[in-house]
Amino acid sequence: MNIFVIGDNDTVLGFRLAGVRGSVVGEKDDAALALENALRDASNGLVLVTESIAHMVRERVDMHRASAGMPIVLEIPGASGPSASRVPIGDIVRKAVGVSV
Amino acid sequence: MANRLPVNPTRMEMLRLRKRLQVAVRGHKLLKDKLDGLMKEFMLIAREYRKYRLEVDAELPRVMKLFVLAEVTSSRLVTEDALESTRQELTITRSMRRVMSVSVPHLDIAFGEVQGGYSMVHTSIELDQAISGLREFLPKLLKMAELEEAVRLLCGEIEKTRRRVNALEHSFIPRMRETVKYIKNKLDEMERSNTSRLMKIKDQRLAQEA
Numbered sequence: 001m002n003i004f005v006i007g008d009n010d011t012v013l014g015f016r017l018a019g020v021r022g023s024v025v026g027e028k029d030d031a032a033l034a035l036e037n038a039l040r041d042a043s044n045g046l047v048l049v050t051e052s053i054a055h056m057v058r059e060r061v062d063m064h065r066a067s068a069g070m071p072i073v074l075e076i077p078g079a080s081g082p083s084a085s086r087v088p089i090g091d092i093v094r095k096a097v098g099v100s101v
Numbered sequence: 102m103a104n105r106l107p108v109n110p111t112r113m114e115m116l117r118l119r120k121r122l123q124v125a126v127r128g129h130k131l132l133k134d135k136l137d138g139l140m141k142e143f144m145l146i147a148r149e150y151r152k153y154r155l156e157v158d159a160e161l162p163r164v165m166k167l168f169v170l171a172e173v174t175s176s177r178l179v180t181e182d183a184l185e186s187t188r189q190e191l192t193i194t195r196s197m198r199r200v201m202s203v204s205v206p207h208l209d210i211a212f213g214e215v216q217g218g219y220s221m222v223h224t225s226i227e228l229d230q231a232i233s234g235l236r237e238f239l240p241k242l243l244k245m246a247e248l249e250e251a252v253r254l255l256c257g258e259i260e261k262t263r264r265r266v267n268a269l270e271h272s273f274i275p276r277m278r279e280t281v282k283y284i285k286n287k288l289d290e291m292e293r294s295n296t297s298r299l300m301k302i303k304d305q306r307l308a309q310e311a
Contacts (some may be wrong), residue, residue: 014168018235019191074246090282
């Protein structure tokens with residue numbers, strides 16, 4: 001299986017060198033389309049999405065994760081570092097466990 | 102207080118309920134043990150995940166910056182050209198691991214042959230650094246993806262199990278206990294009234310015969 005990356009120019013370029021295919025995305029519509037294609041492709045085992053892009057298509061990402069389907073979607077910090085709008089995993093943990101870890 | 106179940110107060114119903122109550126209590130104990138086990142696993146995985154997340158957050162921008170540097174030191178065209186002419190095969194394999202009866206993915210990465218190359222003369226040393234940096238970094242990223250998925254799946258399972266435990270503990274079991282008690286009271290009451298009726302009839306008979 002492959003890794004697929006969706007992100008800004010720099011990120012995709014970088015990953016491509018390591019053998020990761022990807023698509024460069026700028027607008028929200030592009031992002032939705034690219035994500036949809038990446039999720040539908042059965043040869044993808046892991047889809048990396050930069051946080052800023054994931055933020056544009058938050059709904060689809062969450063929906064995919066809730067269904068626990070393939071492939072795994074992972075948000076990575078973009079070239080500019082971790083974004084502030086990230087939902088910390090601590091929130092999910094606290095909801096399930098009742099205490100923060 | 103819990104409501105009792107809508108059943109007829111008969112002896113058979115009581116016996117049936119008692120049996121169900123036994124099963125429920127045993128199930129509750131088992132589920133509670135499962136929840137404890139899940140929690141234990143979950144804590145370990147969550148801590149590890151946090152460690153990886155912090156590392157990835159710190160390292161990825163650094164690696165990406167190397168690429169930007171590479172672009173700056175040689176021209177963008179040269180860099181992109183180098184990227185285009187290099188083909189690195191890379192595959193991941195996915196297997197499943199079971200943690201407390203929850204299937205979590207396990208990812209392995211395999212680098213294939215590097216095909217083609219770029220000119221060492223025209224590209225800068227930063228590009229080489231960037232490439233090797235990213236290659237070292239990828240397994241870490243995969244590990245994190247795996248852990249994040251595991252955290253997500255375990256969270257779901259914990260929530261489900263906890264709901265079950267709570268439903269049994271606070272709703273099912275008390276309700277059944279209450280119903281058994283109610284049927285028992287009712288049956289005793291019926292028996293008492295029956296006895297007193299018999300006594301009364303006996304008295305009347307004796308009075309008639311006399």
